[in-house]
Amino acid sequence: MKTKGFWVVVKHGTANYNLPNRRISLETRIFPELSDDQGDQGSSTPRQLQAGVLLAKRYAIQEVIGIGGMGSVYRARDMHFPNVTKLVAVKEMINTAPDPLVRETIVQNFEREANLLATLHHPSIPRIFDYFSLESRSYLVLEFIHGKDMETIINEANGFLPEHQILSWAIELCDVLEYLHSHKPDPIIFRDMKPSNVMINSNGDVMLVDFGIAKVFQSGIKGTMIGTEGYSPPEQYRGEATPAADIYALGATIHHALTRRDPRLEPPFSFAERPMRRINPAVSAELETVVNMALEYAPESRFRSAADMKQALVTVARKTGALVRLAAGPQTGPVGVGGIKPLWSFKCEDEIRGTPSIFQGSLYIGCYDNNLYSLNAADGKFQWKYPADGGIVSRPALFDGNIYVGSEDKRLHVVSARSGKVVWTYYTDGPIRSSPRIAEGHVFIGSDDRHLHAVNLNTGRMVWRFEAADPIRSTPFVQNELVYVGCETGDYYAVDFRGDLKWRFRAKRAVTSSTVGTPQALFFSSVDGTLYALDPRNGWVIWRFRLGKASISTPCLVDDMVFVGAADGFIYAVEIKTSKEVWRFRTEHQVNGSPVVFKDSLYCGSVDGNLYCLEYRTGRLRWKFGTEGPITGTPLVYDDIVYIGSTDHKVYALLA
Amino acid sequence: MDKFFRWLFGNKKSPATNTQDTANTAPLSEQQIQAIVNNQNPRYDLQQLVSGCGQSVGKQRELNEDSLLALTTTMAGNSGNLPFGLYIVADGMGGHQFGEVASNAAIRTVAGYVLRKFHPYLFQVKTDTMDESFQEIMQTAVGEAQRAIQREAPGSGTTLTAALVVGQQITVAHVGDSRAYFVFPDGRIEPITRDHSLVKRLEELGHITPEEAANYPHRNVLYRALGQGEILDPDIFTVGFPQPGYLMICSDGLWGVVAEQDLVRSIVDAPNLQRACQNLVSAANAAGGPDNISVILVQLIG
Numbered sequence: 027m028k029t030k031g032f033w034v035v036v037k038h039g040t041a042n043y044n045l046p047n048r049r050i051s052l053e054t055r056i057f058p059e060l061s062d063d064q065g066d067q068g069s070s071t072p073r074q075l076q077a078g079v080l081l082a083k084r085y086a087i088q089e090v091i092g093i094g095g096m097g098s099v100y101r102a103r104d105m106h107f108p109n110v111t112k113l114v115a116v117k118e119m120i121n122t123a124p125d126p127l128v129r130e131t132i133v134q135n136f137e138r139e140a141n142l143l144a145t146l147h148h149p150s151i152p153r154i155f156d157y158f159s160l161e162s163r164s165y166l167v168l169e170f171i172h173g174k175d176m177e178t179i180i181n182e183a184n185g186f187l188p189e190h191q192i193l194s195w196a197i198e199l200c201d202v203l204e205y206l207h208s209h210k211p212d213p214i215i216f217r218d219m220k221p222s223n224v225m226i227n228s229n230g231d232v233m234l235v236d237f238g239i240a241k242v243f244q245s246g247i248k249g250t251m252i253g254t255e256g257y258s259p260p261e262q263y264r265g266e267a268t269p270a271a272d273i274y275a276l277g278a279t280i281h282h283a284l285t286r287r288d289p290r291l292e293p294p295f296s297f298a299e300r301p302m303r304r305i306n307p308a309v310s311a312e313l314e315t316v317v318n319m320a321l322e323y324a325p326e327s328r329f330r331s332a333a334d335m336k337q338a339l340v341t342v343a344r345k346t347g348a349l350v351r352l353a354a355g356p357q358t359g360p361v362g363v364g365g366i367k368p369l370w371s372f373k374c375e376d377e378i379r380g381t382p383s384i385f386q387g388s389l390y391i392g393c394y395d396n397n398l399y400s401l402n403a404a405d406g407k408f409q410w411k412y413p414a415d416g417g418i419v420s421r422p423a424l425f426d427g428n429i430y431v432g433s434e435d436k437r438l439h440v441v442s443a444r445s446g447k448v449v450w451t452y453y454t455d456g457p458i459r460s461s462p463r464i465a466e467g468h469v470f471i472g473s474d475d476r477h478l479h480a481v482n483l484n485t486g487r488m489v490w491r492f493e494a495a496d497p498i499r500s501t502p503f504v505q506n507e508l509v510y511v512g513c514e515t516g517d518y519y520a521v522d523f524r525g526d527l528k529w530r531f532r533a534k535r536a537v538t539s540s541t542v543g544t545p546q547a548l549f550f551s552s553v554d555g556t557l558y559a560l561d562p563r564n565g566w567v568i569w570r571f572r573l574g575k576a577s578i579s580t581p582c583l584v585d586d587m588v589f590v591g592a593a594d595g596f597i598y599a600v601e602i603k604t605s606k607e608v609w610r611f612r613t614e615h616q617v618n619g620s621p622v623v624f625k626d627s628l629y630c631g632s633v634d635g636n637l638y639c640l641e642y643r644t645g646r647l648r649w650k651f652g653t654e655g656p657i658t659g660t661p662l663v664y665d666d667i668v669y670i671g672s673t674d675h676k677v678y679a680l681l682a
Numbered sequence: 683m684d685k686f687f688r689w690l691f692g693n694k695k696s697p698a699t700n701t702q703d704t705a706n707t708a709p710l711s712e713q714q715i716q717a718i719v720n721n722q723n724p725r726y727d728l729q730q731l732v733s734g735c736g737q738s739v740g741k742q743r744e745l746n747e748d749s750l751l752a753l754t755t756t757m758a759g760n761s762g763n764l765p766f767g768l769y770i771v772a773d774g775m776g777g778h779q780f781g782e783v784a785s786n787a788a789i790r791t792v793a794g795y796v797l798r799k800f801h802p803y804l805f806q807v808k809t810d811t812m813d814e815s816f817q818e819i820m821q822t823a824v825g826e827a828q829r830a831i832q833r834e835a836p837g838s839g840t841t842l843t844a845a846l847v848v849g850q851q852i853t854v855a856h857v858g859d860s861r862a863y864f865v866f867p868d869g870r871i872e873p874i875t876r877d878h879s880l881v882k883r884l885e886e887l888g889h890i891t892p893e894e895a896a897n898y899p900h901r902n903v904l905y906r907a908l909g910q911g912e913i914l915d916p917d918i919f920t921v922g923f924p925q926p927g928y929l930m931i932c933s934d935g936l937w938g939v940v941a942e943q944d945l946v947r948s949i950v951d952a953p954n955l956q957r958a959c960q961n962l963v964s965a966a967n968a969a970g971g972p973d974n975i976s977v978i979l980v981q982l983i984g
Contacts, residue, residue, distance in 0.1 A: 211870065531811045546851075546922045559815070559920075563849055564764065567815035568920045603919040605817055 074098050075118070080105065082158055085116055085167060097163065101170060104155075107507075107523050109489055110480075112466045113170040114155060121162045129162075136164050142214070143237055147544070150202035150234050171235070172228045172426065177221035180283055186306045189313060192283045193343050194665070198232045199224065199276055200336030207269040207332055215267040219275035220257040221282055228426040230386050256289035257282075261325055270325035273335055277320025277328075284309050284317075297321045312342040340666060366651045368678040369667065370406030374399060378671030381421040381461075381619075381660040383429075385443055389662075389669055390429050391677055392418025398431050398439070399677075400446055403667070406679060410446030414439055420461035420501070421660070423469070425483065430469055432458030438471055438481065450486035454479060456497065460511075461540070465504035466523065470511075472498025478511050480525060490525030496536075501580075503541035503548070505562060510548055512537025518550070520565060529565040533558065538578040539590075547602070551577035551590050557600065559588075569605035573598060580620040580660070582628075584642065589628060591617025597630050597638070599645060609645030613638060615656070624663035624682055629670075631657030637670050637680070651680055729984035730756045731765045731847060734955030736963040740935055741971030747774035747781035748933050748976040749840075751789040753797075757804070766804060767847040768796055769978045771860045773933040775839040775907060783835040784909050788842050791827040792855075796820070796846060816853040817918050820846055824855050824908065824916045831909030839907035842916075843875060843931050850982065852929060856917045857908050860976075861937050865928040865949050871942050874921060878906035901938070928955075929980040932962070935973035940965045955979045 075098070079087045085102040092099035097118035104112040121132050140157040156167035176195070180187065199219070206214040218236065225233040259274035278289050281297055285305040289297070302309045302317060316338045322328045329335040376395035383390045389403040394417040400409040416435030423430040428449055429441045434457040440449040456474030463470045468489060469481045474497035480489045496514035503510045508528055512518040516533035535553035542549050547568055548560045557571040574594030581590040587608060591597050593616040599608040614634035621630040628642035633656040639648040655674035662669045663682055671677045733754045739746040748771070755766040772788040774781025799819050803812050824842065831838065841858025854862055859877040866872075876882065880903040885895045895901075908914065923929065928949060937945070940962070948965055952958035959977050966975045 529811065532813070534813075547920075561849055561851055564762070565811040566848055566851070567811070567813060568851055568853070569815045569817040603921060604917070605815075 075100060081116065081165065082156075082160070084156075085114060085165075087116070088113075091115070102167075104167075107466070109525075110466055110468060110523050112523075115152070115168045115170045117166040117168065119164045119166075121164060133159050133164055136166075139237065140166055146206075146209075146214075148202055148205045150198060150232050151205075152233055152235060171225045171233050173226050173233070175222050175235075176224040176226060176232075176279075176283065179226060180221055180286060183286075186286065186308060187283060189284065189309055189346070190343070192280060193313065193339055195224070195226070195232050195283075196276065196280050197336055197339050197343070197665075199234070199279075200332045200339060202232070202234050203269070203272050203276065203332035204336065207272070213269060215269065216272050217258075217262070217267050217275075219272055219279055221279055224279070229424060255294060256292065259325065260295055260323060268325060269331060270328050273320050273328050273332060274322075274325075276332075276335070277317050280313075280317050281321065284313075295323065310342065310346040312345050313339075316342055343665070366649050366680060368651070368680050371676045371678045372399070372401055372406045372408065373676050376417070376675060377655065377673040378675065378677060379417075379419045379658045379673060380671060382662045382669045382671060382677065383422045383424055384662060384664045384669070385424045385429075388443065389677070389679075390422045390424070390431075390443070391669075391671055392420065392422060392431055392433070393671075393675075394418070396433070396435075398422065398429065398441060398446075400443070401677070403664070403669070403679070406677075412439070412441045412446045412448065416457065419459050423462040423464050425464045425469075430462040430464065432460060432462060432471055432473075434458065436473070436475075438462060438469065438479075440486065452479070452481050452486050452488070459497075459499040461501040463502040463504055463509075465509075470502040470504065470509050472500060472502060472511055472513070474499070476513070478502060478509065478519070478521060480509075480523075492519070492521050492525050492527070494519060499538045500550070501540035503543055505543055505548075506545065508562070510541045510543070510562070512539070512541070512550060512552075514538065516552060516554065518560075518565075520562070531560060531565040531567070535576065536578075540580040542581050542583050542588075544583065549581040549583065549588050549590075551579055551581060551592070553578065555592070557581065557588070557590050557598070559602070559605065571598070571600050571605050571607070578618055582621045582623055584623040587642075589621040589623065589630075589642070591619065591621060591630060591632075593618070595632070595634075597621055597628070597640070597645070599642070611638070611640055611645045611647070618658045620660040622661050622663055624666075624668075627682065629661040629663060629668055629682075631659065631661060631670055631672075633658065635672070635674075637661060637668070637678075639668075639682075651678070653678065726984035728756070728758055729763055729765060729982065730758075731767045731980060731982055732955060733767065733769065733978060733980045734957075734959040735979075736959030736975070736977045738935075738963045738967060738971065738975045740974050741967055743972075743974055745782060746974050747785055748772070748935065748974040749774070749782070749785035749789045750931075750976045750978060751793050752978050752980075753793065754980075755804075764804075764849055765847060765982060766800070767980060768793055768844070769847070769929070769931055769980055770842065770844040771931045771933055771976050771978060772843075772908070773841040773858065773860050773935070773974065773976070775841075775904070780835040780838045781840060784831045784838040784840040787830045787834045788827045788840050788908055791830040792823045792842070792844050795823040795826045816846060816848060816851065816920060820844065820853050820855040820918050821916070824857065824914065824918075828908055828914050835909070839904075839909040841904070841933070842908045845929060845931060845980075847923065847929075847980070847982070850923045850925075851920050852923055853920045854918065857906055857914065858904050860931065860933045863930040863932075863937075863945075864924045865930055865946055866924060867926050867950055869943075869946055869950070871946050876917065878917075879904050902934075923982040925982055927981075930977065931980075932977040933974060935971075935975035936962055936966045936977050939969040939972060949979065955981060 075087045088101045090098050091101050097120045100116045102114050102116045104114050143154045152169040223236045225235050257275045257278040259271050262271045284302050302314045374393040378393050380392045387403050389401045392398050396414050397411040399411045414433035414435050416433045418433045420432045427443050429443050432438050436454050438452040454473035454475045458473050460472030467483050472478050476494050477491040479491045494513040495517045498513045500512045509521045514536040516535050518531040518537050520528040522528050533552040533554050537552050539551040548562050551557045553576040555573045555576050559568040573592040575592050577592040579591035581588045586602050588600050595613045597611045613632035616633040619631045621628050623642050628640045631637050635653050636650040638650045653672035653674050655672050657672050659671045666682045668680045668682050731754045733752050735752050751770040753768045770789045772785035774785035841860040843860040843862050844855045846853045856875040859879040861873050862875045864872045881895050881898045881901050884890045948961040949958045962977045963975050
């Protein structure tokens with residue numbers, strides 16, 4: 027088993043960006059075998075880069091956003107995108123090792139770690155854009171996260187944070203830990219889970235930061251302890267790092283968040299002496315049980331995996347009503363085949379053809395009655411509606427507390443998620459059926475006016491627009507600084523952030539399906555009855571898979587498979603590597619919406635009016651739920667609830 | 683020559699063993715040191731393929747029935763840079779049935795077909811991207827090779843492991859028991875093809891253990907080969923080029939006689955790919971050289 031860090035061990039330098047005063051207390055806790063350590067921690071931090079400095083002819087330093095053990099973290103602007111304010115986080119490592127061989131090794135380790143990080147793809151892990159070394163300093167360029175770290179949130183809160191909030195963050199953290207722990211060929215152990223390493227972004231989702239690169243740069247004294255005292259489990263002090271260690275530290279993190287007692291200021295392994303409920307009576311007994319299990323002294327007594335812990339947390343959430351929707355009593359509405367009852371349903375005034383989005387407990391969905399609705403995701407209660415002047419078929423996007431949605435009234439509408447009040451609107455010259463894609467400070471959206479529009483998020487002004495051959499109804503996909511979008515002639519474009527064409531591909535008929543992709547391949551379907559896999563860098567076709575008929579369904583990627591629906595009524599599962607069909611499932615009518623996979627189930631609507639739940643590895647039917655009209659949208663699954671809109675004017679919430 | 687090989691091989695091996703013995707007391711493990719050493723390669727501004735090849739008739743056969751083909755192209759300029767390569771190993775079957783003709787026909791036909799397909803897009807000004815996919819081209823190429831063998835040497839057969847590299851994508855077409863591997867500088871080696879051999883199938887089904895497989899009497903029996911049978915179902919798949927790492931394609935004259943870890947060592951210890959291939963061939967011959975040996979090593983740098 028390979029762990030994520032190195033053999034370098036130091037205690038005192040543990041990065042703690044927000045509480046420099048506490049760092050001093052930590053520095054006194056030096057392990058005996060490390061006491062000959064000789065860093066420069068006694069002196070003041072070495073020269074920081076000043077605002078305005080242009081690093082590597084590319085990154086314009088704006089300000090220091092953190093101080094770490096081996097250097098600073100800066101916010102910088104990437105000047106390779108002159109038309110776009112692309113912010114990045116630049117992490118600096120100052121290498122002060124006197125021995126050239128050690129110094130070289132440190133740089134190599136740093137690059138190796140950066141390379142490993144570059145292979146990770148998870149919504150809760152910041153992306154790495156670049157790394158380089160300049161003289162004695164090395165730099166890592168990462169995705170800039172708009173948000174605050176959890177420790178700051180804990181410290182700034184008046185009183186205790188609500189349990190349901192911590193629960194939902196903890197569930198997301200289990201998710202990312204499970205991703206790291208199941209990394210192939212070797213699991214990655216994060217080893218430093220604690221509130222200051224968890225950022226909460228502007229969408230309220232967690233991001234795991236500080237993958238220990240800073241620690242690589244501690245002087246190379248042998249030893250093994252990496253982590254943060256107080257959060258790390260007993261065995262980590264002996265140099266063992268296993269998934270169970272991360273589970274312990276997550277338990278410690280939840281404990282800290284709900285009790286506001288910083289474990290770094292308490293004796294090690296003393297959580298049992300300060301039960302959560304004695305400090306914060308609002309914590310449920312169920313959650314306390316889960317946290318206690320995560321904090322068991324013996325690794326084998328803890329949860330066996332992050333997935334198990336997540337399951338336990340979800341169960342707590344159900345019991346305690348953090349997911350009140352699960353506790354709701356019997357509801358009215360159609361009963362699905364196999365006795366599936368919706369948790370709730372909500373009726374609009376016209377057909378729902380689009381897909382919902384969820385944000386902080388609210389569900390947002392557009393409707394042909396021209397309104398964007400905000401519903402309480404827990405019980406389906408109406409919160410507000412925002413009227414456009416045309417039908418809304420696209421999926422709302424969320425960013426920084428605002429909802430972005432296109433309408434057939436030719437406009438992109440930006441509405442406050444909380445109040446439903448308009449923030450700004452942006453006019454195109456044609457109806458909008460494409461969904462907005464938000465990336466790098468911009469919203470990208472296609473329109474029937476035959477243009478791909480790039481609009482500045484803050485000003486609502488157009489930055490550029492790219493002319494396509496025909497209306498763009500697919501949703502732009504952004505990856506590695508390129509925007510990918512298909513149009514109704516079948517032309518498919520890769521456009522860079524300046525709005526210049528990078529390459530073009532032509533399918534035989536319209537590309538209405540949106541793209542999903544990995545750095546290795548892009549996937550989309552076409553009305554020409556083909557599912558395509560293209561090389562994202564140059565548009566060469568890796569493979570084509572023949573569907574029975576036309577398709578406008580956006581593919582869904584999970585593990586080594588891609589799923590897509592087609593007008594022949596089938597849902598297809600195709601192996602990505604070989605383009606071989608794994609299974610196909612027949613519905614009674616066209617499949618125009620997209621499949622979605624959650625845990626081991628695939629959810630997909632059909633024009634036959636049913637929402638299907640299939641075992642995603644085999645395509646076996648688990649259940650189906652009948653609505654009273656064709657389903658053309660895509661389901662949304664969140665926290666074990668499936669939300670789906672139907673042309674019977676209703677949106678349904680079902681237990682996943 | 684023989685002496686030279688032995689000298690080369692023997693000389694390589696002993697220092698490596700010593701390093702391992704002292705590894706216990708070093709703060710870095712053998713693999714970590716290796717990774718550091720390998721990471722010290724300079725960075726290249728231009729992304730390009732580099733390759734090396736090795737071939738030997740071996741020490742017990744008179745006839746070389748293996749064929750190999752390696753084509754490495756770099757085209758770079760203002761309009762971008764597209765590494766393009768084609769690497770094929772074919773191991774002909776059965777001494778009296780013109781195995782060498784079959785393997786030769788296989789590499790010629792596949793390469794000819796693939797190059798004709800790509801020619802207009804690579805060497806003429808075509809603005810459109812090709813709509814036929816990598817996998818379809820390889821599929822058809824293998825079908826063409828099947829027909830060519832049945833025409834030129836009826837009754838004979840060959841293995842075929844062909845890797846088409848375009849940009850960072852490797853599309854592999856594979857029939858038989860030659861193998862493609864990914865080799866990583868940290869010492870990992872990972873076969874990316876699956877042998878179409880009886881012994882491998884029995885092992886996959888759990889009828890025999892890997893140890894039994896190593897000594898199985900009918901190790902040469904293939905259940906799928908190019909030129910044989912009516913319907914041919916090659917394995918075709920696309921994977922990303924390992925970076926850092928190597929693509930290795932070889933016949934069973936190499937992988938069947940040299941242990942995986944020795945393969946890796948021969949590669950990562952060598953100063954360049956040509957020498958690495960030479961080391962691999964020498965290693966197989968030093969182990970008795972019971973069969974023809976063919977190997978291609980490819981690296982995508984930059």
